[in-house]
Amino acid sequence: QITLKESGPTLVKPTQTLTLTCTFSGFSLSTSGVGVGWIRQPPGKALEWLALIYWDDDKRYSPSLKSRLTITKDTSKNQVVLTMTNMDPVDTATYYCAHRKTGNEWYYWGQGTLVTVSS
Amino acid sequence: QSVLTQPPSVSGAPGQRVTISCTGSSSNIGAGYDVHWYQQLPGTAPKLLIYGNSNRPSGVPDRFSGSKSGTSASLAISGLQAEDEADYYCQSYDSSLSGYWVFGGGTKLTVL
Numbered sequence: 001q002i003t004l005k006e007s008g009p010t011l012v013k014p015t016q017t018l019t020l021t022c023t024f025s026g027f028s029l030s031t032s033g034v035g036v037g038w039i040r041q042p043p044g045k046a047l048e049w050l051a052l053i054y055w056d057d058d059k060r061y062s063p064s065l066k067s068r069l070t071i072t073k074d075t076s077k078n079q080v081v082l083t084m085t086n087m088d089p090v091d092t093a094t095y096y097c098a099h100r101k102t103g104n105e106w107y108y109w110g111q112g113t114l115v116t117v118s119s
Numbered sequence: 120q121s122v123l124t125q126p127p128s129v130s131g132a133p134g135q136r137v138t139i140s141c142t143g144s145s146s147n148i149g150a151g152y153d154v155h156w157y158q159q160l161p162g163t164a165p166k167l168l169i170y171g172n173s174n175r176p177s178g179v180p181d182r183f184s185g186s187k188s189g190t191s192a193s194l195a196i197s198g199l200q201a202e203d204e205a206d207y208y209c210q211s212y213d214s215s216l217s218g219y220w221v222f223g224g225g226t227k228l229t230v231l
Contacts, residue, residue, distance in 0.1 A: 046121055
């Protein structure tokens, strides 16, 4: 059974750096083809893909946010960490981590964590 | 402005069939990349509904079906039920700008 769970601060101030952790179980991020990604959803708005890290440590980022994002993995802890710098109120959203099996679909999702950016 | 275009809303009566369109371009759906669909019930995380254009994960009723043609894709829901009321998102991959995953703007399905 595959599960993912996001953790991190619920409130950050403008200009601060956000660090979110995705802790997963039921699969290994050292298995060929597997990836873990981050997707966010502002309140009442659409989903937006942010970043993905593959089993071989290949990393991909949203072109519009690339300069602010860093994704890393700790295979031994079954964790993926996303950092986003220079947070702004428009970054207020529910942040999800999700599992990529082999195709380009997001097969399993975490429950999401709401991050509010406010002073 | 989402890369994939969906109608903001659709509606139908119980038992009816509705379709939701998803229009892309030559760098995503038209380039041959698969389309996937997600259902998001109020207050919950998205759930994969259709993958690889027309495949259903285990547990998804066969009332849900997907298709793709050219630069567009469609999700069809037959035998509409009250519990189908949700937001639906299409998703694909875009080969421009070094490649990235793209979503539609979402469609709110209302069961009348």
